[in-house]
Amino acid sequence: MANTKKGPAPASRPGLEAAARRRPVFRPLGAIASLGRIPLYRSATALVLTTGANAGLGLIFWTLAARLYSIEEVGRGAATIAALQLVSMLGCAGLTPALIRFIPPSRLSTRRLVEITYLAGVSLAVLCGAGVLIASYLFIEPLSVPGFVFLGGVAVFAVFTLQDGALIGLRREGWVPLENAGFGIVKILFLVAFSAGGAWGIFVSWSITTAMVVVPVNLALFLRFIPAHGGRGREHEREFTLSEIGRFSGANHLSALLMGLPDFLMPVIVLQIAGDRDNAFFYAGWSLVWPLRLVAVNVANAFTAHAADDESRAGELSIKAGLLILAIFLPLVLFLTLGSHPLLQVLFGREYANHGDIVMRLLAPGLLAYAVVSLGVAMARVRRQLSRLLVLSAVYAAVSLPVSIALVSHYGIGGAGAAWLISQLALAAIAAAIWSGGLFDRSAGLPLVEEMSSQGPAGDVLASR
Known part of the structure; x- marks a missing residue:
């Protein structure tokens, strides 16, 4: 009787240990805690710091220029x-x-x-x-x-x-x-x-x-x-070969133009349809939210470099990159959404806060969708899936521009915020399919979670590189 009670314990312990090993992999806070230990996170942190430094020093530059x-x-x-x-x-x-x-x-x-x-x-x-x-x-x-x-x-x-x-x-x-x-x-x-x-x-x-x-x-x-x-x-x-690299560069060049054009034109669309006054209110929120997308871009760039070194680990590393972006973006999105009105009032004044509040609350959640898009683009680059990259970009250009024009015409600057959010969500649905396709190790044919469970703690695997 005693033996039958004790019997399951040895069998259950490995299962508990395996679960304990895997659990940190899916915790966004674990990504923050591992910033200095995991090479991918160190690389991503350096690039994210670059974004912050450029934004802060750029603000000082133009503030001084306005005075001098x-x-x-x-x-x-x-x-x-x-x-x-x-x-x-x-x-x-x-x-x-x-x-x-x-x-x-x-x-x-x-x-x-x-x-x-x-x-x-x-x-x-x-x-x-x-x-x-x-x-x-x-x-x-x-x-x-x-x-x-x-x-x-x-x-x-x-x-x-x-x-x-x-x-x-x-x-x-x-x-x-x-x-x-x-x-x-x-x-x-x-x-x-x-x-x-x-x-x-x-x-x-x-x-x-x-x-x-x-x-x-x-x-x-x-x-x-x-x-x-x-x-x-x-x-x-x-x-x-140089021809392979040339084709890759050409596809990425066209992709960057297709994906960048709607965003660069958004303030122009608002200006032409809603007028300069409403465009000022829109741009107050846009100028705060839109640059934050570079956080996702830089983490995705770090993932690309590390995954290119060993494509068999692309799925594992993409999960790590996704968790880091999530750990950064979740508090940012909550802060920008819930604190949009007081933030705009402090930075730009009461009138900007009263009119631009809706824009900020619509744009901020789009950052989470943009994170998925960035990782989907990065996975397509790692796998050299140029056709998928171009389809993703073409869909964004085809959807974003007409939706933006239609919604701004009917709903003003609130429509502009909604158009960006809708376009990002539509693009994220396609990017998620590209990203999820990379969660399998093609060389071994094993799903990511199965591979990681056989290797031990994820932190140890990554730290050993």
């Missing part, structure tokens, strides 16, 4: 920098993901890959910059600096954009917040130093700082980081 320069000078300087960022994005949109995806596992010469990518990105950006320059002289007000200065700034900023992708691919993410923080601080100093120069002082402070950051970072990149990466033993190397 006239309104007209700030307007022209801001327009020139916006043009610089736009053409750099057009030139590098598909190339940065290629560096993140192909540097970790490829036997192709890393130096050659980075050099070719830099050449392609700079060439495309300068070509787009020339188009913007011609258009500004023919149809719009000329830029605040001479054409050759603008194109030089475009070339340097393209390298500045691509070097972050190279650092992430080389698993040197810790340098990204450092160089971006240095960029933000030094450009503020130059902004003050060149304040007597008018609108060109804003652009020159930006461009000179970019060059000052690009030179030392790329010296370290080519003389230290790339040779060290080449000497690292990697079990999952394979040869990627």
Whole structure:
């Protein structure tokens, strides 16, 4: 009798231990607790810190510009920098993901890959910059600096954009917040130093700082980081051809344009339909919520680099990335949703809070859907599922623009917030299917949970990398 009572205990203990091992994997708070221990989380944290540093230092830059320069000078300087960022994005949109995806596992010469990518990105950006320059002289007000200065700034900023992708691919993410923080601080100093120069002082402070950051970072990149990466033993190397990388870059470039266009046009749609007054109320909430999507983008980029190193672990790592985004976004979404009115009132005033409150409460939950979209895009990049990536992007462009126009026409700025939320939810449904398809280890054919239970504690598995 006693033996029969004691018999189940040894059998049940392994089951309890296995459950205890798996339980932290599905806890968002466990992701926060493991930030310093798990390589994926360390990488993601560095990139998220970059987002915060850029936002904070950018706010200081433009606040000082408003006090040191006239309104007209700030307007022209801001327009020139916006043009610089736009053409750099057009030139590098598909190339940065290629560096993140192909540097970790490829036997192709890393130096050659980075050099070719830099050449392609700079060439495309300068070509787009020339188009913007011609258009500004023919149809719009000329830029605040001479054409050759603008194109030089475009070339340097393209390298500045691509070097972050190279650092992430080389698993040197810790340098990204450092160089971006240095960029933000030094450009503020130059902004003050060149304040007597008018609108060109804003652009020159930006461009000179970019060059000052690009030179030392790329010296370290080519003389230290790339040779060290080449000497690292990697079990999952394979040869990627330049044509494969070119197709991947082209698909990602088109995807970035399709997914970015509706969001960039949203304030324009509100302005044209609802008017400048309502657009000001809309933009107050939009300017607070929309930049937060970069948190999900940066965590997804960290996942891409780590999963590219070993595709068999893509499912496991995507769960880890998802939990980290959830741990960050849940309190943020609750704060922005429940505290939207007082937050807007403190930052912008009572009238903005009274009219823009509904926008904030509709936009904030969309961040959770955007997290799913980011992970779906990252999984498609890891698996090189270019057709799925393009379908996802095309659906967003096809759904978001007409829905936005229709809802803004009928419901004003509340309709704009609802349109973004609906579009993100629709896109998340497709992205979830892409993401869930990556939760299986294709090399072993085992579901993720079964594989993890056979390996022991998830934290130990990841920490051993």
